[in-house]
Amino acid sequence: MSAENTQPDLEDLNVIVSGQGGDGSLTVVNLLASVLRQNGMSVYTERDVLSRIKGGITAATLRAFSGERFTIGNHIDLLVAFDIDAVPKNRRQLNKNSIVLYDNSGGSLPDGILGDEIRAFGAPLSRQAVKTFRRDIYKNSISFGLIGRILGLPDDTMRVSFESRFKRMGPQIMKYNLDALTVGLGLADELGFVAGKGLYRIQEIERKPHMLITGNEAMAFGFSVAGGRFYAGYPITPSTDVMDWLIKWSPKFGGVVRQAEDELSAINMAIGSALTGTRTMVATCGPGLSLMQEGIGQLGMGEIPLVIVDAQRGGPSTGMPTKPEQSDLNLLVFGGHGDFPRIVLAPGNPEDCFYLTVDACNLSQRYQCPVFIASDQALSQNTATIDPLDLERVVIDQGKRLDADDVSKLDTYKRYLFTEDGVSPYTIPGTPDGMSLVTGNEHDEFGLVSTDPVNRVRMVDKRQMKMKTMLPELPRAGRFGDLESKIGIIGIGMTFGVILEALDTLADRGIDAQYFQPRTLWPMLDETIEFINGCDVVYVVDLNAEGQLAGLFVREGADASRIRKLLHYDGTPIRSDAVVEFVVNDQTQALGAEEVA
Amino acid sequence: MTKTFTPARPIWCAGCGDFGVQQALENAMKNLGIEPHETVVVAGIGCSGSLQNNVRCYGYHALHGRVLPTVTGAKLANTDLTVIGVGGDGDGYAIGGGHLMHTLKRNPSVTYIVMNNGTYGLTKGQASPTSPNGYGENIEEDLDPILLGMSIPGSTFLARGYTGQPAQLLELTTAALEHAENGRGFAFLEVLSPCVTYNDTYREWRTDVYDVEQDPDYDASDKVAAFTRLMALRDQGRLPIGLLYRGERPALEEAALNHDFPPLALQDIDPSKLMDKYQQALESFMR
Ligand SMILES: Cc1ncc(C[n+]2csc(CCOP(=O)(O)OP(=O)(O)O)c2C)c(N)n1
Ligand code: SF4
Ligand SMILES: [Mg+2]
Numbered sequence: 001m002s003a004e005n006t007q008p009d010l011e012d013l014n015v016i017v018s019g020q021g022g023d024g025s026l027t028v029v030n031l032l033a034s035v036l037r038q039n040g041m042s043v044y045t046e047r048d049v050l051s052r053i054k055g056g057i058t059a060a061t062l063r064a065f066s067g068e069r070f071t072i073g074n075h076i077d078l079l080v081a082f083d084i085d086a087v088p089k090n091r092r093q094l095n096k097n098s099i100v101l102y103d104n105s106g107g108s109l110p111d112g113i114l115g116d117e118i119r120a121f122g123a124p125l126s127r128q129a130v131k132t133f134r135r136d137i138y139k140n141s142i143s144f145g146l147i148g149r150i151l152g153l154p155d156d157t158m159r160v161s162f163e164s165r166f167k168r169m170g171p172q173i174m175k176y177n178l179d180a181l182t183v184g185l186g187l188a189d190e191l192g193f194v195a196g197k198g199l200y201r202i203q204e205i206e207r208k209p210h211m212l213i214t215g216n217e218a219m220a221f222g223f224s225v226a227g228g229r230f231y232a233g234y235p236i237t238p239s240t241d242v243m244d245w246l247i248k249w250s251p252k253f254g255g256v257v258r259q260a261e262d263e264l265s266a267i268n269m270a271i272g273s274a275l276t277g278t279r280t281m282v283a284t285c286g287p288g289l290s291l292m293q294e295g296i297g298q299l300g301m302g303e304i305p306l307v308i309v310d311a312q313r314g315g316p317s318t319g320m321p322t323k324p325e326q327s328d329l330n331l332l333v334f335g336g337h338g339d340f341p342r343i344v345l346a347p348g349n350p351e352d353c354f355y356l357t358v359d360a361c362n363l364s365q366r367y368q369c370p371v372f373i374a375s376d377q378a379l380s381q382n383t384a385t386i387d388p389l390d391l392e393r394v395v396i397d398q399g400k401r402l403d404a405d406d407v408s409k410l411d412t413y414k415r416y417l418f419t420e421d422g423v424s425p426y427t428i429p430g431t432p433d434g435m436s437l438v439t440g441n442e443h444d445e446f447g448l449v450s451t452d453p454v455n456r457v458r459m460v461d462k463r464q465m466k467m468k469t470m471l472p473e474l475p476r477a478g479r480f481g482d483l484e485s486k487i488g489i490i491g492i493g494m495t496f497g498v499i500l501e502a503l504d505t506l507a508d509r510g511i512d513a514q515y516f517q518p519r520t521l522w523p524m525l526d527e528t529i530e531f532i533n534g535c536d537v538v539y540v541v542d543l544n545a546e547g548q549l550a551g552l553f554v555r556e557g558a559d560a561s562r563i564r565k566l567l568h569y570d571g572t573p574i575r576s577d578a579v580v581e582f583v584v585n586d587q588t589q590a591l592g593a594e595e596v597a
Numbered sequence: 598m599t600k601t602f603t604p605a606r607p608i609w610c611a612g613c614g615d616f617g618v619q620q621a622l623e624n625a626m627k628n629l630g631i632e633p634h635e636t637v638v639v640a641g642i643g644c645s646g647s648l649q650n651n652v653r654c655y656g657y658h659a660l661h662g663r664v665l666p667t668v669t670g671a672k673l674a675n676t677d678l679t680v681i682g683v684g685g686d687g688d689g690y691a692i693g694g695g696h697l698m699h700t701l702k703r704n705p706s707v708t709y710i711v712m713n714n715g716t717y718g719l720t721k722g723q724a725s726p727t728s729p730n731g732y733g734e735n736i737e738e739d740l741d742p743i744l745l746g747m748s749i750p751g752s753t754f755l756a757r758g759y760t761g762q763p764a765q766l767l768e769l770t771t772a773a774l775e776h777a778e779n780g781r782g783f784a785f786l787e788v789l790s791p792c793v794t795y796n797d798t799y800r801e802w803r804t805d806v807y808d809v810e811q812d813p814d815y816d817a818s819d820k821v822a823a824f825t826r827l828m829a830l831r832d833q834g835r836l837p838i839g840l841l842y843r844g845e846r847p848a849l850e851e852a853a854l855n856h857d858f859p860p861l862a863l864q865d866i867d868p869s870k871l872m873d874k875y876q877q878a879l880e881s882f883m884r
Contacts, residue, residue, distance in 0.1 A: 209883060210883065211879070211882035211883050212882055212883075213882045217882070221878060221879075221882075224875070224878070225868055225875050226866075226868075227864075227866025227867075227868070229674070229861040229864060229866070230670065230673065230674050230861055232666075232670065249878055251855045252855075252874055252877075252878075253871055253874055253875075254855055254857070254858030254859075254861065254864055254871075255855075255861065256673055256853050256854055256855075256861065258669070258670075258673065258853065260666065260699075261695060261696065261699040262695065264662075264663065264666070265663075265665075265666040265695075265696055265699070266666075268659065268660065268663040268666035268667045268670065269666040269667070269669050269670035269673075270670060271659075271663075271667055271670065272639070272666065272667035272668060272669060272670025272671035272672075272673075272674065273670040273671065273673065273674035273861070274670075274674075275637070275657055275667075275670075275671055275674075276637075276671055276674040276675040276678065276861070276862035277675075277862045278674040278675070278861045278862045279866065280670075280674075294660055295660065295663075298659075298660050302657075388879065388883065389879060391868060391872065391875050391876065391879065394868045396866055396867060396868065407599050408599060410599045411599065411600065412599065412600040412601070413599050413600070413601045414601075414602075415602075428675075428862060429634070429635070429636075429637045429655040429671075429675065429678055430634065430635055430675065430677060430678060430862075430863075431634060432634045433598060433599040433601060433634065434599075434601065434634065434655075435601045435602065435633060435634055435653060435654060435655050435656075436601065436602065436655060436656070437602055437649065437650060437656040437657070437658070438656070438657045438658070439656075439657070439658035440658055440659075440660060441658060446601070446602035446603075447602060447656070448602060448605055448650060449605075449647075449650065
């Protein structure tokens with residue numbers, strides 16, 4: 001690195017580490033994340049994986065920020081490529097300030113791939129690893145020496161973080177990795193990246209206590225603290241980490257996790273558990289959610305509480321298993337046959353995932369119906385730093401549950417009693433004299449099968465009534481940006497962080513907009529429709545081809561003429577520049593039109 | 598005493614075998630002193646899947662074919678409960694067939710009674726997995742779920758009864774309930790329960806059944822010998838009844854649950870009760 005470098009403070013850094021699957025890109029990114037977190041920065045990491053363990057170009061991306069961001073930036077400052085093919089694949093995210101570090105063990109980067117502006121450096125990472133350690137994987141630790149020097153991390157900081165990271169793997173492994181780091185520092189010297197002359201001045205920000213957590217982990221944790229004790233699932237990317245976290249932790253809380261033979265079994269095991277009054281959850285994504293549809297109708301008819309996480313991925317069918325999309329919205333809101341009440345919640349970051357899962361548990365038992373959590377691959381699997389969750393905020397509400405005492409005071413107990421609010425008191429099996437019939441058949445108040453037309457209408461109306469009575473209790477939207485602005489932006493899930501960043505950029509470019517983050521998608525709240533109809537124009541960031549999110553708004557009374565749909569369904573995570581560009585273009589056109597008029 | 602639902606009168610055709618199954622179940626429960634309010638009967642969809650309406654206990658009418666995952670979930674969630682699954686051959690061997698082998702392999706302490714009539718009664722007489730080749734339009738061989746169960750190492754209780762032999766059926770039902778009550782695992786009892794309307798087999802079955810309990814050489818604990826014998830009987834066109842296999846293996850709930858805690862459904866889930874553990878989990882994200 002040349003000495004004339006002015007060394008700006010490190011405030012916003014985006015690094016992508018890419019290579020063949022199995023190259024260990026994620027390890028390098030995690031290591032870098034932990035170093036930067038030690039320095040007080042917040043981090044956000046993203047994985048771009050293929051649904052196989054080895055082979056094909058994969059990537060892990062890290063953003064480190066001195067404030068808070070829930071998205072990767074629009075361009076990459078440093079690309080580390082363990083495989084030359086990773087360079088063209090990530091080319092479009094680079095700009096003239098970017099640096100590329102690539103493994104030249106297999107040869108140099110062909111001319112013309114990057115153009116003249118981007119600085120690229122080759123180092124024999126793999127060759128050195130095999131030569132010195134007989135194991136290719138040590139190229140990760142070797143590369144870290146180079147990465148650290150390029151960025152400006154002090155050598156000592158790197159050593160200390162290596163020690164803490166590899167400590168638990170035993171002294172031998174730690175020694176090899178430290179040696180590999182030294183090899184990397186040697187290569188850095190050869191390339192002219194000397195200590196203390198990195199790209200950035202890495203200032204020590206005061207390190208606040210924080211959590212590093214994914215959306216999936218936050219939902220699993222929220223479920224547990226809310227008293228969730230039974231989880232059934234069938235492995236499917238990108239929802240599986242929910243099960244993985246619970247397998248590790250739930251037994252410590254007295255809970256259990258069962259891996260079922262398929263999603264039909266998973267949801268029915270969950271129903272069996274829910275019938276006993278146990279707080280129960282399943283997590284899946286499109287294909288699994290499709291298989292669960294009959295069970296979901298059963299929850300509606302039987303008035304059985306269940307929390308269902310949908311970590312949406314590219315559909316239809318097997319689609320793109322590891323890519324983010326939000327194309328299950330229609331299935332979440334309208335899936336299943338027949339009329340029945342349901343709730344669909346939509347968190348936007350891991351903190352939201354935690355608290356909305358707690359809400360979901362409470363709502364499912366208060367209103368005795370399925371409660372969905374609409375997540376997506378990116379929200380579910382990306383890691384973000386957040387302030388420590390406040391566990392004291394978690395309050396349990398099991399709704400109209402009757403214990404033996406309550407029942408003994410009743411003249412008659414009816415599982416499906418007609419009530420004004422549509423919610424019938426319930427007992428759990430084991431309660432003397434609380435015997436009931438729970439059924440997917442239409443039934444009378446006792447749960448006995450009935451096809452009487454008068455009863456039928458009353459029962460349907462009773463269940464539908466819950467959709468009205470629950471309204472005041474449903475989670476309200478998040479509001480951000482210039483709340484006076486008539487330019488609105490709406491998005492859910494992973495677009496939360498993207499839109500927040502877009503708001504800042506738009507403000508810099510003279511467009512003050514506001515972001516409305518609906519946290520209850522269904523039933524549609526009045527606040528959502530009022531927001532849209534109160535704006536001049538609303539940009540809906542819709543991660544599917546059909547505009548499913550916008551479609552829900554219009555169906556529920558939003559003025560379609562105010563809505564502009566930004567449809568994104570190419571399988572890549574949308575970035576804030578796409579939102580900014582869309583809004584700016586539209587605003588410019590509108591201005592142009594005004595001038596003409 | 599608080600009044601709750603009055604058990605329904607069975608809606609089965611006069612002469613339907615399912616009456617006998619219900620009677621055996623009710624009597625076995627009574628004999629064993631199983632409390633109705635601590636019992637959940639989970640029924641499938643079919644004529645057989647109306648039994649839960651007729652008995653006084655907690656009843657749940659499951660989805661077609663999903664009795665076994667449901668009882669597994671219910672038992673794991675509250676091991677204090679007596680959990681009984683009932684359903685038809687179509688429900689349990691066709692649409693729900695996949696779950697049977699997995700439940701045998703898991704071995705949860707629940708009882709599962711299949712009313713096998715070799716037909717789909719409720720949907721008016723189509724072939725079921727146990728219909729013989731030649732029943733109506735059926736050109737497929739029939740399935741023997743007991744033999745399937747014998748091939749699964751996790752199986753612990755496999756029996757077949759016949760509603761034409763009510764005394765033995767009561768004994769088998771009692772033994773099945775006891776197996777599950779004692780935490781020995783999954784008690785699978787198939788009952789030959791004729792459908793007088795679409796597949797009246799009373800006459801054939803009376804002569805076809807072969808009661809292994811009358812055979813001094815039959816050893817229900819010797820899997821290889823029992824399997825060989827059952828295969829041979831099948832080739833002779835006989836229908837073995839009685840306790841056909843009994844094995845020992847830890848039950849699912851034994852292995853799956855953390856026994857330092859009460860049953861899941863009965864835990865006090867106020868967060869303050871486990872705050873130290875939740876805090877520990879929270880801190881695992883702060884490293
Ligand atoms: C998903 C689904 N598919 C089809 C049906 C229609 N159906 C109801 S009962 C039944 C067959 C029942 O046969 P069996 O389980 O042998 O019960 P039986 O009436 O003979 O006692 C079918 C196919 C259904 N209820 N659900
Ligand atoms: S149709 Fe057959 S199975 Fe159904 S009730 Fe009548 S006799 Fe029983
Ligand atoms: Mg049948």
